[in-house]
Amino acid sequence: MIEALLAGRWIGVWRRNYLVWRKLAAASIAGNIIDPLFYLLGFGLGFATMVPEVEGVKYIAFLAGGTICYTTMLAASFEALYSGFARMHVQRTWEGIMNAPVGLEDVVLGEWVWAASKSLLSGTAILLVALALGIGGSWTMALIVPLAFLIGLAFAGMGMVMTAVAKSYDFFTYWFTLVLTPQMLLCGVFFPTAGLPSWVQAVASALPLTHAIAIGRPLFLGQWPEGALVHAAVLAAWGLAGFAIAIRLFRKRLLA
């Protein structure tokens, strides 16, 4: 992987996806902003009447820190699963690329980094929304931009394992309902996990979104996260493990 990364052939793949995104950027950015905006306004203002404060901060600020991580998780997942599958299987874009002097590892690396870039774009969009709404406002928020990229790498790496074995788009519903939605509910996006049963907390502590929020929420609230490096390492480990497995499965599927 290091060799492919340094060779830089993946950049052509990344750029191809970036160019397509740029063509549709207006619609994409609007979606990136409107969706979290509704979440923040709807949940934030609605719940704020019942729960004015959580863990000593305004509920809407608590929610915003979790929503950023959750939205970046979704951005990378949609890209790696649905869009990745379209390029690999439906449009046969990868096949065309691999007829050029670009290898499978270069293609998958380009896709991985691209999906994480989508997380970065979407994370940045919500940060701007939050600032515009006057939520948050500490310099530590800027660190959420690289964090969004790391969250993207974690979830895109895992998601590509699904892409590599999918027969059709329908298959991805399992990933979203059985893997991503539970994380949204268990990992502290909407409420603190401290009140959950201890066995649920134990499960949640292994899940990547928990670690994303453990870094993202304090940064959003202007605090330095405790054990940030450990949490970041867990995210990176999920991403790298996913990438390594996905490469093997893609090779089996496409180069047999």
Added chain:
Amino acid sequence: MEGTVLSTRGLRKSYGGREVVAGLDLTLRRGECYGLLGPNGAGKTTTLRMLLGLTGPSAGEISLLGHAVPADARVARARVGVVPQMDNLDPDFTVRENLVVYGRYFGLTKAEVEAKVPRLLSLAALETRADARIQSLSGGMKRRLVLARALVNDPELIFLDEPTTGLDPQARHVMWERLRLLLREGRTILLTTHFMDEAERLCDRLGVIDHGRMLAEGTPRELIAAHIEPEVVEVYGEGVEAWHAGPAKALADRAELHGETAFCYVREAGALVEALKGEERLRFLHRRANLEDLFLKLTGREMRE
């Protein structure tokens, strides 16, 4: 070896015990058009994939433009152009953008590709469609754009997997004309096809393969001369079965009944044609033997699906 752009020795590929390519020896000389001819499932596409290093052979050796494949396939592919069987143009891009983006995979900058775009578009007869969306192109136009895209790296060798399957007659003729142009420029072409007219018009040499084996190889004329009687009389009409069982056996060197037609292969058709003129209920077509006769003799007439 100078003059050899591609060679394989004992190339084999098995999938779960089923041998798809079963010991293929191929040699392509610089500047020639070589056709791999075979029915569906003969192993043509698998062979192409192995030659490009996109799947490893179970056994055998491949040398592509002096590089060992699959070990150095990526380096070799930098000098090869590929027109795949199914169009895989980027639907999100225009004609021009497709060329520019594809050029990047070869390490070409936007400016380098832009400089080539007019020539590539003229070759594909798409000069007026540079900014058209892919969805607005006809099947023939898409196929020609895939060809133009395969030329973005100025390849010495071009692989075409069934280049005209699915095209109407006009579009096929334009495609053939363009391929002849590329041959005149000194490029080497390897194409797969199951169209005999395509093979006969374009190919200097042909390899007929089935079940992953080479059945015959040579120029179209050589192959016909070596394997088939020079003249063919196709006979059909009421009572053709009885005629096939009787007179045909005596008058033809070889006669086969397929469906409602008796195919009579003869060195000299004079006597056979005379005899048929007396048969009121039968109609016939007298012609020279062609590649299709050869192909059907070598690969059989049963349907392949």
